[in-house]
Amino acid sequence: MNASSSPSPSATAPRCRACGDVLSETFCDLGASPMANSYIRPGDAARPEPFYPLHARVCTGCWLVQLEEFEPPAAIFGDYAYFSSFSDSWVDHARRYVESVVERFGLGPASRVVEIASNDGYLLQFFVRRGIPALGVEPAANIAAEAVRRGIPTVVRFFGAATAAELAADGGPADWIVANNVMAHVPDLNDFVEGIRVLLKPGGTATAEFAWLVELVRRRAFDTIYHEHFSYLSLTFLARFLRRHGLRAFDAEALSTHGGSLRVWMCHVDDPRPDLPGVGRVLDEERREGLETIEYYRAFGPRIAEVKFALLEFLIGARRAGRLVAGYGAPAKGNTLLNYCGIRTDMVAFTVDRNPHKQGCLLPGTRIPIHAPDRVFEARPDYLLILPWNLGDEVMAQMAGIRQWGGRFVVPIPTTEVRP
Numbered sequence: 001m002n003a004s005s006s007p008s009p010s011a012t013a014p015r016c017r018a019c020g021d022v023l024s025e026t027f028c029d030l031g032a033s034p035m036a037n038s039y040i041r042p043g044d045a046a047r048p049e050p051f052y053p054l055h056a057r058v059c060t061g062c063w064l065v066q067l068e069e070f071e072p073p074a075a076i077f078g079d080y081a082y083f084s085s086f087s088d089s090w091v092d093h094a095r096r097y098v099e100s101v102v103e104r105f106g107l108g109p110a111s112r113v114v115e116i117a118s119n120d121g122y123l124l125q126f127f128v129r130r131g132i133p134a135l136g137v138e139p140a141a142n143i144a145a146e147a148v149r150r151g152i153p154t155v156v157r158f159f160g161a162a163t164a165a166e167l168a169a170d171g172g173p174a175d176w177i178v179a180n181n182v183m184a185h186v187p188d189l190n191d192f193v194e195g196i197r198v199l200l201k202p203g204g205t206a207t208a209e210f211a212w213l214v215e216l217v218r219r220r221a222f223d224t225i226y227h228e229h230f231s232y233l234s235l236t237f238l239a240r241f242l243r244r245h246g247l248r249a250f251d252a253e254a255l256s257t258h259g260g261s262l263r264v265w266m267c268h269v270d271d272p273r274p275d276l277p278g279v280g281r282v283l284d285e286e287r288r289e290g291l292e293t294i295e296y297y298r299a300f301g302p303r304i305a306e307v308k309f310a311l312l313e314f315l316i317g318a319r320r321a322g323r324l325v326a327g328y329g330a331p332a333k334g335n336t337l338l339n340y341c342g343i344r345t346d347m348v349a350f351t352v353d354r355n356p357h358k359q360g361c362l363l364p365g366t367r368i369p370i371h372a373p374d375r376v377f378e379a380r381p382d383y384l385l386i387l388p389w390n391l392g393d394e395v396m397a398q399m400a401g402i403r404q405w406g407g408r409f410v411v412p413i414p415t416t417e418v419r420p
Contacts, residue, residue: 021061036226036332065232084122098126117182121147164195173201215260259390326381327351334387
């Protein structure tokens with residue numbers, strides 16, 4: 001092949017899923033990793049496992065941090081292992097959200113609420129208990145079935161403009177739309193946000209919650225980067241992106257959930273409601289942090305290497321001293337952490353999880369076995385590594401009994417910390 005027929009870098013380089021610009025800048029490169037929620041059944045342990053590049057890039061045109069798409073959403077989310085209701089603190093967060101918006105916006109029996117990626121009904125149950133009509137849209141049939149069992153009407157669909165048009169035609173537009181921790185999971189952001197515009201009633205409100213890029217960087221929370229999370233969001237990106245689709249962010253607030261999240265309140269762009277101070281506060285904070293400078297993104301990769309070194313130094317030291325280390329939890333973020341650090345059963349003997357759908361399986365990549373929580377009290381490990389570190393207080397309360405034999409907790413993010 002001569003030079004004139006060789007593909008140019010711009011023809012082969014990945015492009016931004018939001019604006020189409022070429023992605024030439026790295027945010028962080030975590031090597032190769034399996035799909036974070038591809039838990040392995042024991043009978044499949046001898047089968048080969050696909051690994052994909054886990055290379056996050058930033059678009060200098062719109063400042064969206066993103067991964068390439070290697071598996072279609074149907075393959076990732078069609079049969080999902082994450083059930084929201086297994087986290088007590090997350091369910092309580094949902095309850096408080098519903099109480100707040102019902103009171104603030106006067107939602108009642110005449111309102112229509114739709115949640116996108118409604119999971120097992122963890123949030124909509126609180127609307128239904130108040131007699132407010134609610135519908136879940138959930139692509140994972142196994143999880144949707146659990147919501148239906150709880151009395152939450154749920155359709156098994158991926159959400160986008162076409163689904164939104166069908167829902168609006170069938171039941172009318174929505175007064176209220178909830179999109180918690182779903183926007184990052186969507187490879188076609190343009191279609192998703194257009195769907196919100198199509199489904200939202202004039203004068204209606206939509207809220208979205210997502211892991212906030214600012215807190216991801218501050219906490220060095222690289223473990224929240226995995227293939228199911230296609231995008232890593234900021235208000236700097238989202239406010240402009242929404243306007244391209246006829247929507248407007250009229251309020252924003254930082255949350256403590258999932259290690260640091262942002263809730264954005266949305267309406268149609270021509271809605272008479274004014275922008276509230278929260279929007280300006282968040283945008284100003286992001287500007288001070290440097291989110292519109294390439295140096296902000298280039299600095300992240302070297303910082304996360306230190307997290308890896310600290311955890312490995314601790315685990316190697318513990319094992320050389322003859323200590324037993326077990327894990328708590330089998331979250332997707334834990335699989336990024338363990339695979340990036342090269343941790344296997346020689347360092348963490350097993351992990352435990354409350355979700356019975358994960359128990360008896362092996363973690364992807366690392367092949368660490370997953371047991372029920374009782375296994376901790378049988379094995380009596382010296383250290384319990386909390387993989388869902390954002391739920392650290394909840395986990396330590398649930399597993400406080402390990403202190404009876406001198407067991408201690410280990411939190412790996414933002415750096416390795418041993419707690420009594």
